[in-house]
Amino acid sequence: METTEALALPKTHYLNAEYGIRSWLLTTDHKRIAILYLISITLFFAVGATFAGVIRLELLTPAGDLVSDDTYNKMFTMHGIVMIFLFLIPSIPAVFGNFFVPMMIGARDLAFPKINLLSWYVYVVGAIFTLVAITAGGVDTGWTFYTPFSTQASNSNVLTAAIGVFIAGFSSILTGLNFIVTIHRMRAPGMTWMKMPLFLWSIYATALINVLGTPVLAITLLLVAVERAFHLGIFNPAYGGDPVLFQHLFWFYSHPAVYIMILPSMGVVSELIAAFTRHSVFGYKAVAFSSLAIAVLGFLVWGHHMFVAGISVYSAMIFSVLSFLVAIPSAIKVFNWTATLYKGSVSLDAPMLYALGFIGLFTVGGLTGLFLASLGVDVQVHDTYFVIAHFHYIMVGGALMGYLGAIHYWWPKMTGRLYNEIWAKLAALTVFLGFNLTFFPQFILGYLGMPRRYHAYPPEFQALNVLSTAGATVLGIGYLMPLIYLLLSLKYGRVAGPNPWKATGLEWQTPSPPPTFNFDRTPIVTKPPYSYEQQEADLA
Amino acid sequence: MPDVASPQEPPTSHVSQTPHVPGEPHLMHHFDDMEQQRETATLGMWVFLVTEVLFFGGLFAAYMIYRVWYPTTFGVASRQLNIYSGAGMTVVLITSSLTMAMAVHAAAQGLRRRIMGFLGLTLFLGIVFVALKGMEYYHEYLEHHIPGHGFQIVGADPNHAQIFFSLYFIMTGLHALHMFIGFGLLLTMMYMAWRNYFSAKWHTPVEVAGLYWHFVDIIWIFLFPLLYLVDRHR
Numbered sequence: 072m073e074t075t076e077a078l079a080l081p082k083t084h085y086l087n088a089e090y091g092i093r094s095w096l097l098t099t100d101h102k103r104i105a106i107l108y109l110i111s112i113t114l115f116f117a118v119g120a121t122f123a124g125v126i127r128l129e130l131l132t133p134a135g136d137l138v139s140d141d142t143y144n145k146m147f148t149m150h151g152i153v154m155i156f157l158f159l160i161p162s163i164p165a166v167f168g169n170f171f172v173p174m175m176i177g178a179r180d181l182a183f184p185k186i187n188l189l190s191w192y193v194y195v196v197g198a199i200f201t202l203v204a205i206t207a208g209g210v211d212t213g214w215t216f217y218t219p220f221s222t223q224a225s226n227s228n229v230l231t232a233a234i235g236v237f238i239a240g241f242s243s244i245l246t247g248l249n250f251i252v253t254i255h256r257m258r259a260p261g262m263t264w265m266k267m268p269l270f271l272w273s274i275y276a277t278a279l280i281n282v283l284g285t286p287v288l289a290i291t292l293l294l295v296a297v298e299r300a301f302h303l304g305i306f307n308p309a310y311g312g313d314p315v316l317f318q319h320l321f322w323f324y325s326h327p328a329v330y331i332m333i334l335p336s337m338g339v340v341s342e343l344i345a346a347f348t349r350h351s352v353f354g355y356k357a358v359a360f361s362s363l364a365i366a367v368l369g370f371l372v373w374g375h376h377m378f379v380a381g382i383s384v385y386s387a388m389i390f391s392v393l394s395f396l397v398a399i400p401s402a403i404k405v406f407n408w409t410a411t412l413y414k415g416s417v418s419l420d421a422p423m424l425y426a427l428g429f430i431g432l433f434t435v436g437g438l439t440g441l442f443l444a445s446l447g448v449d450v451q452v453h454d455t456y457f458v459i460a461h462f463h464y465i466m467v468g469g470a471l472m473g474y475l476g477a478i479h480y481w482w483p484k485m486t487g488r489l490y491n492e493i494w495a496k497l498a499a500l501t502v503f504l505g506f507n508l509t510f511f512p513q514f515i516l517g518y519l520g521m522p523r524r525y526h527a528y529p530p531e532f533q534a535l536n537v538l539s540t541a542g543a544t545v546l547g548i549g550y551l552m553p554l555i556y557l558l559l560s561l562k563y564g565r566v567a568g569p570n571p572w573k574a575t576g577l578e579w580q581t582p583s584p585p586p587t588f589n590f591d592r593t594p595i596v597t598k599p600p601y602s603y604e605q606q607e608a609d610l611a
Numbered sequence: 612m613p614d615v616a617s618p619q620e621p622p623t624s625h626v627s628q629t630p631h632v633p634g635e636p637h638l639m640h641h642f643d644d645m646e647q648q649r650e651t652a653t654l655g656m657w658v659f660l661v662t663e664v665l666f667f668g669g670l671f672a673a674y675m676i677y678r679v680w681y682p683t684t685f686g687v688a689s690r691q692l693n694i695y696s697g698a699g700m701t702v703v704l705i706t707s708s709l710t711m712a713m714a715v716h717a718a719a720q721g722l723r724r725r726i727m728g729f730l731g732l733t734l735f736l737g738i739v740f741v742a743l744k745g746m747e748y749y750h751e752y753l754e755h756h757i758p759g760h761g762f763q764i765v766g767a768d769p770n771h772a773q774i775f776f777s778l779y780f781i782m783t784g785l786h787a788l789h790m791f792i793g794f795g796l797l798l799t800m801m802y803m804a805w806r807n808y809f810s811a812k813w814h815t816p817v818e819v820a821g822l823y824w825h826f827v828d829i830i831w832i833f834l835f836p837l838l839y840l841v842d843r844h845r
Contacts, residue, residue, distance in 0.1 A: 173641075178641065179640065179641040180640075180641035181641075182641075182651045182655060183651075183655060184641065186655075244662050248655060248658045248659060248662070249655075251654075251658050252651055252654050252655045252658060255654060256647060256650055256651040256654060257641075257647075257651070282662050283661070283665055284665070285662070286662045286665035286666035286668075286669070287666070287668065287669045289666060290666050290668075290669035290670055291669060293781075294669075294670075294673070294781070297781060298777075301758070301759065302759065303758050303773065303774075303777040304758070304770060304773055304774055304777065305774060305777050305778070309770075310771070310773055310774060311680075311681065311768070311770050311771045311774060312774060313676070313677075316673060319672075320669050320672070320673070323669075588640070588641075593643070
């Protein structure tokens with residue numbers, strides 16, 4: 072069975088099938104579009120991280136001395152807008168979903184290749200509007216665009232930024248639509264729903280949220296833009312309008328948006344856990360359906376963002392109970408991953424380090440979410456650093472760790488080359504340590520009562536803030552490291568071969584990098600996903 | 612980390628298949644057959660229409676909340692609208708749905724000239740609808756019902772009435788925008804029919820455009836009673 076073929080890159084693959092800038096900008100190949108997205112979201116990650124750097128530097132000292140209060144407002148607003156709408160929401164679906172959804176189901180492309188390309192252009196146009204808003208003086212409303220401040224009082228570029236986010240939203244609608252239709256209609260013969268890799272289940276659940284939630288954000292931002300431009304009164308209390316209605320509409324999308332960010336990472340973790348324990352995921356069906364359960368429950372809990380905004384105590388109680396329910400499918404996933412670890416033979420390659428990091432950090436983020444879902448505790452810690460720490464454990468400790476795990480796992484498939492494993496492991500450790508050093512002190516700060524969105528604070532909070540800023544520095548180094556060694560691997564990396572991790576899954580059955588049409592012949596699927604036990608038996 | 616990748620027994624068996632099927636000029640490279648391509652396009656439009664429901668849904672939610680809060684003002688403001696024009700527009704639009712359905716039916720039979728005729732009729736009715744809407748807008752401009760500094764209304768709280776008219780213009784305006792997108796689709800379909808793209812075997816674009824057109828009609832079927840009829844019983 073073992074053959075000693077010399078490893079070489081395939082002669083033609085999707086990267087060298089055509090040359091020239093036109094062959095990239097007009098491509099309809101899902102793999103090339105994924106690369107376009109990878110480059111663009113990396114750029115915006117750098118932009119968003121720069122704003123975070125300014126925030127952490129300002130908070131090094133209690134006095135508001137580095138930037139003015141006004142600039143500080145703009146910094147955290149633009150950090151939020153860029154990181155959420157231009158990095159986290161597209162991240163895993165637009166890069167790895169685009170690249171691997173067709174490959175994992177054995178298709179030659181997504182259902183609508185031209186719409187796929189269109190979605191990237193729509194993203195770029197939205198991003199340009201946002202960049203214009205940033206460079207023309209910034210936005211100071213917070214990423215949430217709360218009215219009536221955003222529609223009446225703020226004299227920053229709210230209109231441009233809202234239009235930018237509005238446009239970028241259509242990009243994620245189009246991507247989600249494409250995934251739903253592709254997964255329904257393009258599966259290879261034998262690829263039944265129950266044979267799909269768990270990554271596809273989570274991408275499918277994410278796409279449902281994209282399609283059902285994003286239009287509501289779009290109409291909400293449109294109302295804000297129209298109200299601001301024409302001085303209408305839809306959300307303005309002076310005219311009898313209701314700012315809380317804005318919050319309802321906004322969070323109807325923006326709470327599920329948290330699951331747009333975390334669900335794809337959960338799918339990645341399922342793939343990684345299986346590949347690096349050489350064991351099928353324990354409780355496959357439970358993990359698959361828990362993704363759908365999160366998508367559905369995610370639409371029923373938006374009110375927990377408004378416990379102190381003046382909603383009735385009864386609706387607050389209902390939203391509180393519903394929010395607790397989200398813990399159930401989340402816990403199903405964590406317990407099943409842990410059970411898989413217990414049964415499997417674990418190898419600690421770099422992608423696996425990120426997956427393990429995800430499980431730990433997501434658990435902390437999820438459990439502190441329960442604190443916030445409890446009405447009494449929420450009143451105490453509302454709008455403090457406790458909230459900041461909680462959602463960064465989910466979005467950075469969870470979503471971003473999953474993203475980094477995905478890029479380390481699939482990089483050899485996408486580029487055909489292996490990165491330096493030692494540096495990769497070091498980077499994973501640096502990110503994990505830096506992350507916890509940055510954000511754990513913020514739980515304590517919030518518990519002690521430090522409010523969010525202030526550029527100055529009482530001196531007794533300084534020690535913890537210094538720790539947090541130090542952690543952010545370590546975290547920044549941890550993010551720079553992969554950028555360097557991954558780029559170096561393009562030139563100096565060893566050739567990976569089709570399946571460096573000996574993973575199951577259709578994406579590993581084709582050369583690395585894959586040919587333009589992915590498969591020479593349409594595969595017929597006969598085995599369940601993650602048939603590692605059988606693979607081990609075959610190899611023995 | 613595993614050092615050298617060893618090609619393993621693939622866990623799947625393979626069947627030979629060529630990306631291009633002779634005799635199917637409309638089959639795109641990534642589909643296996645025409646049936647799959649047609650079902651994919653149709654499902655794509657249905658999913659898109661779901662996003663549209665949510666898009667307008669946010670507006671309907673806002674409208675209903677304010678209507679519950681300010682029923683008297685919304686009633687007075689609603690009665691300012693021209694019910695005859697609104698009813699006429701509804702008739703025109705429902706008729707256009709009929710002609711659209713006839714166009715899809717003609718496409719299924721591969722009758723090229725009938726496709727073009729019915730699409731043209733649909734387009735004409737759509738234009739009549741938008742023209743009537745434009746006349747209503749002009750009338751509302753004359754009556755000072757445009758929200759803003761010059762806004763006037765008799766017998767109701769002008770602030771709350773402005774909310775009604777803001778939502779009225781946004782909802783009907785977005786609906787009209789969808790009509791214009793529909794005009795673009797109809798013109799494209801007419802051009803494609805004229806160039807003889809369609810046959811009884813392949814006419815998916817006409818079907819998909821039809822789905823869109825009917826959807827825009829249905830939105831109006833909800834807008835008309837909400838905006839025009841909601842307080843006529845008094």
